[in-house]
Structure formats: structure tokens, C-alpha cells
Amino acid sequence: MAANGLVAMLDPASRIFCHTYRRIDGEMTRQGLSPRYTMMTLLGLHRYESSGRSSPVAIAPVLDALLADTRWISSVGDLGLLLWTCAELVPELLPEVYARVRAWEALSLFADGRQGYTMQVAWYLTGLMSCCLAGNGDLPRLFDQAQAAREILKDNCGACGVYGHQSRGGPLTGYLRRRIGSFADQVYPTIALARMAMALDDEHARYMALRTATTMIELQAPLGEWSWQYDAKTGRVVSRYPVYSVHQHAMAPMMLFACGDVSGSDFGHAVSKGLAWISGNNELRCNLVEPSLGLIWRCIYLRPIDAYADAALRFFDLQHGTGDSRLKIRYECRPYELGWLLYAFGS
Numbered sequence: 001m002a003a004n005g006l007v008a009m010l011d012p013a014s015r016i017f018c019h020t021y022r023r024i025d026g027e028m029t030r031q032g033l034s035p036r037y038t039m040m041t042l043l044g045l046h047r048y049e050s051s052g053r054s055s056p057v058a059i060a061p062v063l064d065a066l067l068a069d070t071r072w073i074s075s076v077g078d079l080g081l082l083l084w085t086c087a088e089l090v091p092e093l094l095p096e097v098y099a100r101v102r103a104w105e106a107l108s109l110f111a112d113g114r115q116g117y118t119m120q121v122a123w124y125l126t127g128l129m130s131c132c133l134a135g136n137g138d139l140p141r142l143f144d145q146a147q148a149a150r151e152i153l154k155d156n157c158g159a160c161g162v163y164g165h166q167s168r169g170g171p172l173t174g175y176l177r178r179r180i181g182s183f184a185d186q187v188y189p190t191i192a193l194a195r196m197a198m199a200l201d202d203e204h205a206r207y208m209a210l211r212t213a214t215t216m217i218e219l220q221a222p223l224g225e226w227s228w229q230y231d232a233k234t235g236r237v238v239s240r241y242p243v244y245s246v247h248q249h250a251m252a253p254m255m256l257f258a259c260g261d262v263s264g265s266d267f268g269h270a271v272s273k274g275l276a277w278i279s280g281n282n283e284l285r286c287n288l289v290e291p292s293l294g295l296i297w298r299c300i301y302l303r304p305i306d307a308y309a310d311a312a313l314r315f316f317d318l319q320h321g322t323g324d325s326r327l328k329i330r331y332e333c334r335p336y337e338l339g340w341l342l343y344a345f346g347s
Helices: 035-050 059-068 076-089 091-098 102-107 118-134 142-156 171-179 181-201 203-219 243-265 267-278 304-315 335-346
Strands: 016-024 027-033 179-183 230-231 238-239 299-300 328-330
Touching: 016 035, 016 059, 016 335, 035 059, 035 076, 035 335, 059 076, 059 267, 076 091, 076 102, 076 118, 091 102, 102 118, 102 142, 118 181, 142 179, 142 203, 171 179, 179 181, 181 203, 181 230, 181 243, 203 243, 243 267, 243 335
Parallel strands: none
Antiparallel strands: 016 027, 179 230, 230 238, 299 328
């Protein structure tokens, strides 16, 4: 279903996937274009094909469109995702692509690298380690950059294994962003460090990956949902909503399967609980899967004012519940969500 659902999300003129596929006045509409989401989607479709199935979207023309002009790269995260994509789809092109995008200086070249954004630096580290696993470990300064990325992630991680959002920032926002991290800020560094453990047989990277995965499982909410924001200092959930479907059916499984691959541990119970949330074991008792459109609705959410109030109360440990009457479903889907689902389960 996910593979077929991606067909409508591809813009035929540009051969790039849209940013959002949204229901407006009863009609589904593509909005914007996203090279970033396109790379994630290609990784999923490639894994789907590698498992013996046929992709309903021709992969090569989409990848050619991305590589034809790489001026869309504006962050260390985008660059890392491109390395990750090339390492798995066209490893023979890695030396040329690595040189063209000056990958060896990405952490200093882009603002998100200099400010130590957890998610984006994790994508970069995953890209570097994917190069190594693809047989291109001799690329210039690859290991130096990998160690620098690992140090950023280590600095962003609290003692309990929870990551803040970034290393540096302004006086107030910087403090909050160093301390508070989203679920994505937990998932991607865990995948990156698991891949580092696999590529380099690095025991400390393995330990860091397992510590975060274990902490996330301990914090998984009663219905199986993965909460939105976490406090790196205390190791507590500070904001439950939105609960994103992609976290349930793709990103948490990606994280837990990666940790299982390097540890031999079985995290299937936590994965199954997360999947059950999608299909009706959630606060609204609603199945978020829409087979007729080949998609999964994006999230269950609170209005911003309610979400901020809930997060503030949780930050100060004053509230632990949310009334179901304020919750809503966001009727949209993004291509990377289905792409990551294919990446998690395609093998």
C-alpha cells in the first residue's frame, strides 16, 4: 500500500516528490517539492525493490534529477542524506559525489553543522558510515569527520541517553534547544551510532545507541505512542503531542531494528505496540490507515495553544494527562513517511 501510495506524490515534471500531500475540500493536493523527502523515499523504494518487489515509481530518473544539480543542498543534513542515498543506490558514484559536494568540510560549511543540530549531524554521520559500509572508507577525511560528528552527538546527549535539539543557540532559545529534543532527535543519532558500530565495530557507539533505544522504550506511552518532545537533563517526556504516525510505523522501527542488528536484542514488542496505535489503539479509537489513497494520516495533534500549555505543565512536572476532546487528526501525508516505512520493513 505504501509503495503504491507514493505514485501520486511524485511531481512528474520535476521528477521530485512533493513536500506535502494534503486533503483540501475533499481533494488530495500536492504541495511544494522536497529533495530531502525525495532521498528518504528513494531509500525506501530501493529497499523495497531489493526485497524482490517492483517499485511503482522508476527510481533511476528521480535519482538522476537529484544529482543533475546539487545546488539544493543547503545543510549538512541534506548532504548526509545524499551520501546515504548514493551509498545504498549507486555506490560507484560515491567518490565523484563526495568530491562535488565537498563532504569533508560539511560540518563547518553549513549553519546546522556549526550549531550542532542533532538530527542533521546524525544524518551526516549515517551518510559517512554508509560510505564506509559500501566500501568507500578511504574517502578524504571521512573518519575525521565521523569522529567530529560523533562528538557533537555525544555533547548533545544527556546522561540518560536523551538528546537535546542542538549544541549552540541564543541565550533563551539556545538553552531550551540544548535541553529539549524531539523524537526525531532521538531516532536519527541512534541509527547513526548503530551504523557506526556496524561499520567500525565501535563498542562505545553501540553502547550509546542501545542506551537511547532502551530509554525510549521505557518512555513509550501506554497505548504504544512515541511522544513528541523529551528533556535531555531529566530524561522525561515534556510534550506528548503531536503523535506522528511516521514515528509509529517507520522511525521507531528503523531505530529499534538498527539497534537489534548490532546487539542481537529483540525490540519487537515495542514495535508492535507502536503499530497497534496506528490501526485504532489510540486516543481517538480511529484507524489512521487510508487504503483507498494508499497513505496513513499524519498525526493526532492538539491546537498550538493547547500543545504549548501541555508542554509547559509537563516541563515543570505539573500535568500527566490530556483530554481526548481537544485532539484532532491532521489529514495529510508526506512522501518520506511512506518511504521510511518501506525502509524499515522492506527487508
